[in-house]
Amino acid sequence: MRAFGGAVTMALVLALYLVLVVTRAVAFLQTGTPVGAGIGVALLVLPLIGAYLLVRELLFGLQATRLTRRLAAEGPLPGDDLPRRASGRVERAAADAVFEPYAEAAEARPDDWRAWLRLGLAYDLAGDRRRARAAVRRAIALSR
Incomplete structure (x- = not known):
C-alpha cells in the first residue's frame, strides 16, 4: 500500500x-x-x-x-517464507537461492500467467527490476 x-x-x-x-x-x-x-x-x-x-x-x-x-x-507468494532483514527486505542470498525453480516453471509453462508472475516476483526479490517488470508484463498479457 x-x-x-x-x-x-x-x-x-x-x-x-x-x-x-x-x-x-x-x-x-x-x-x-x-x-x-x-x-x-x-x-x-x-x-x-x-x-x-x-x-x-x-x-x-x-x-x-x-x-x-x-x-x-x-x-503463498515467492519470498513469503524467506528470511528478512530488520528493514523487512528479503535477504538477497536467500532470494537468489530460490530463484531457479521459478525460472524453470516459466520455461515449462510459457502460457501460464501464474508462472510468469511468480518469476517476476522472484526477479524482484533478487534485485533485477528490469527482468521483473518484463515478466510481470508478460503475466498481465497472458491473464487476458
Whole structure:
C-alpha cells in the first residue's frame, strides 16, 4: 500500500508540473513569433508524452497488484517464507537461492500467467527490476 501512495503522490506532482508547462506553452504560442510558436508546440507535446507514460505506469501497477492479489489468494507468494532483514527486505542470498525453480516453471509453462508472475516476483526479490517488470508484463498479457 505504501508503494501505491508513493505512486499517487508522484502522479499528483507530475500533474501539477504538466499544468504549469501547458500554461507556459500557451504563453509562448501567444507571442506570435515563429520561435515562440515552436517552443509552445514543443511544450505541448512533452506533457502529452508525460501524461501517456504516467497513465501507462499507473495501469501497469494496478494490473500487477490485481494479479498479485489473485495469486496470493491461491497460496503463498515467492519470498513469503524467506528470511528478512530488520528493514523487512528479503535477504538477497536467500532470494537468489530460490530463484531457479521459478525460472524453470516459466520455461515449462510459457502460457501460464501464474508462472510468469511468480518469476517476476522472484526477479524482484533478487534485485533485477528490469527482468521483473518484463515478466510481470508478460503475466498481465497472458491473464487476458
